[in-house]
Amino acid sequence: MRVLVLLCLLSLATLAGAGEPPSFTPQTLDPKAGEVCYAVTLADVDGDDREDVVVVTENRVLWYHNPDWKMRVVIADQTERDNVCIAPLDIDGDGQVDFALGAGWLNNRHLGTLYWLKRKASLDDPWAVHPIGRESWAHRLQWGDVLGTGTPQLILSPLNKTRGEGVRLLAYHKPANLLDETPWKSTVLDESLNGMHAHWTGDLDGDGQTDLLTGSAEGLSWFRRDAQGALTKTRISAGVEGASPTPQKTGAGEVKVGRLGKNRVYIAAVEPMHGNHAVIYLQPQGTSADPPGAWDRVVLDDTLGRGHAIWPSDLDRDGFDELVLGHSDKGTGEPAGPGVFVYSPNETGKVWTKHIVDNGEVATEDLISRDLTGDGWPEIVAVGRATRNVRLYINQGKKQ
Numbered sequence: 001m002r003v004l005v006l007l008c009l010l011s012l013a014t015l016a017g018a019g020e021p022p023s024f025t026p027q028t029l030d031p032k033a034g035e036v037c038y039a040v041t042l043a044d045v046d047g048d049d050r051e052d053v054v055v056v057t058e059n060r061v062l063w064y065h066n067p068d069w070k071m072r073v074v075i076a077d078q079t080e081r082d083n084v085c086i087a088p089l090d091i092d093g094d095g096q097v098d099f100a101l102g103a104g105w106l107n108n109r110h111l112g113t114l115y116w117l118k119r120k121a122s123l124d125d126p127w128a129v130h131p132i133g134r135e136s137w138a139h140r141l142q143w144g145d146v147l148g149t150g151t152p153q154l155i156l157s158p159l160n161k162t163r164g165e166g167v168r169l170l171a172y173h174k175p176a177n178l179l180d181e182t183p184w185k186s187t188v189l190d191e192s193l194n195g196m197h198a199h200w201t202g203d204l205d206g207d208g209q210t211d212l213l214t215g216s217a218e219g220l221s222w223f224r225r226d227a228q229g230a231l232t233k234t235r236i237s238a239g240v241e242g243a244s245p246t247p248q249k250t251g252a253g254e255v256k257v258g259r260l261g262k263n264r265v266y267i268a269a270v271e272p273m274h275g276n277h278a279v280i281y282l283q284p285q286g287t288s289a290d291p292p293g294a295w296d297r298v299v300l301d302d303t304l305g306r307g308h309a310i311w312p313s314d315l316d317r318d319g320f321d322e323l324v325l326g327h328s329d330k331g332t333g334e335p336a337g338p339g340v341f342v343y344s345p346n347e348t349g350k351v352w353t354k355h356i357v358d359n360g361e362v363a364t365e366d367l368i369s370r371d372l373t374g375d376g377w378p379e380i381v382a383v384g385r386a387t388r389n390v391r392l393y394i395n396q397g398k399k400q
Contacts, residue, residue: 021315021322021342022377022397024357029069029381030390033057036082037383037390038105039366043088043097046123051372053381054099055390058082061101061117061127064390066372078129079103080113087141087154091116092178099127100154102138112138112158114172132172133183136162144201144210146171147187148225154184157199157214160247167196169214189231193218195247197273198254204265215252215269217245220281236295237281239271248273258312258321260349267295268323270307276332277302278310278325282349300343300352301325303333308385313369313378316397320345323352326364328385335359340367340382340393363387371395 034057042051045063053064054074058081061074082105091098098118104111114132119125137158145152153171161167169190175182195217204211204222212223219239226232239252253273258266260282267281281295306329312321323343331337339358345351357380367382377395384391 021344021355022395024380024393025396026358026361027069027392027394028389029053029064029392030055030062030071032388033062033071033383033390034060034388036385037365037388038082038084039086040368040381040383040390041086041088042368042370042372042381043099045097047096050374051370053372053390053392054086054088055383056083056086056101058106061086061099069392072123074099074127075101075117075129076126078126079115080111081106085139085141087143089143089152091174092118100132100141100143102141102156104134104138110137110159112136114138114141114154114156116178130179131181131183133186135168135170136160137167139196140198142199142201144212146189146201146210146212146223146231148209148229149173153187155189155199155201155212157196159195159197161191161194164191166190166192166194167216169193169196169199189223190214190221190233193221194245195251195273197247197252200255200257202257204257204267213255213257213267215239215255215273217247217249217251217272219251220255220267220269236267237297239269239279240275240277248275252279254307254310256310256312258323259314259319260321260345260347261319264349266312266321266349268310268312270304270310270325274306274308276304276307278304278307278323278343280323280349280352296350298350298352301333301341301354303331303336305329305331305337309364309367309382311367311369311380313380315342315369315378315395316344317377320347324357324367324369324380326362326367326382328363328365338363338386340364340380340391357393358382358391361387362389362391 039056050066084105085102104113139159193216242250254270278301284294309326363386365385377397380393
């Protein structure tokens with residue numbers, strides 16, 4: 001009994017090290033933005049040095065002005081339904097944000113049409129839509145200089161393969177003349193993976209170069225350039241394992257990178273695609289990001305209902321990123337969700353504590369977290385699939 005009590009006390013002490021994240025005040029920005037809210041991002045649309053909320057629905061792209069959250073239309077019924085993914089960037093170099101958009105998702109046609117959106121003279125006018133290209137099953141977009149050209153490429157991960165042995169992971173190159181309406185040239189980065197749900201671009205190993213992580217039926221794969229500039233691929237983890245790689249049964253789906261203090265990163269994933277596992281992989285201590293096989297897998301939760309959105313964010317400003325997670329269906333645990341939840345780490349990253357931000361009000365399809373109020377404390381924005389809504393969660397950390 002004495003040993004049991006001691007173990008319980010040690011366990012409580014470890015959990016206490018994880019701390020409590022700040023509280024959040026929910027605010028509905030839109031009770032019904034569309035039939036499905038597919039994606040959300042943040043961008044300073046009007047140039048007032050405040051990031052606005054940008055939402056993708058089946059037939060529109062909308063932006064909500066910070067801080068009054070008035071809704072305006074970027075485009076409506078100007079692309080093949082459904083719009084599914086978006087990535088902001090000043091594409092034409094005029095000092096104002098533009099957007100790359102993936103569309104053509106409706107009714108299993110999955111046309112995979114890609115466009116970039118440019119504003120007109122007034123922000124009240126529908127934006128101009130210019131073609132980029134087409135790739136069936138286009139699912140996620142993100143900018144990053146993966147090829148080391150000095151200019152970011154538009155990285156596309158389609159959901160399923162349509163030719164060859166696997167999904168065509170593509171990098172689209174901006175043309176010299178953006179308005180000539182011809183398809184952008186693309187580079188095939190890989191075509192061997194299956195059921196690729198998402199990707200992440202950034203400097204994973206701290207070498208000053210842009211890396212690429214993918215979540216597929218094969219697990220987590222890491223693409224980086226070698227000393228000669230060639231792109232190499234390493235599998236970090238198989239994720240959820242099975243007899244053979246099968247989308248939604250094996251591997252990984254969502255993937256993002258967070259920090260545990262200044263000198264250590266972690267990879268966060270939902271496993272498998274649309275899966276029930278929230279997982280993080282701990283960077284090996286005392287190394288950069290090598291060797292890949294040494295990344296420790298820690299399961300934070302196995303009760304999700306269609307896990308579909310993750311975002312590492314230092315919500316309490318202690319130097320350690322919490323993991324913000326959303327799932328769109330009712331889970332098997334308590335709380336069951338769907339909704340938005342936060343997992344906070346202890347100093348080792350091996351113990352994580354789950355906290356409720358929203359239980360049941362948003363069937364989360366996508367979410368993002370950054371400071372939107374200017375007080376230095378990150379907010380959370382989530383958009384709903386079945387609930388169709390846009391919700392802002394205002395961080396109350398400064399008031400505590």
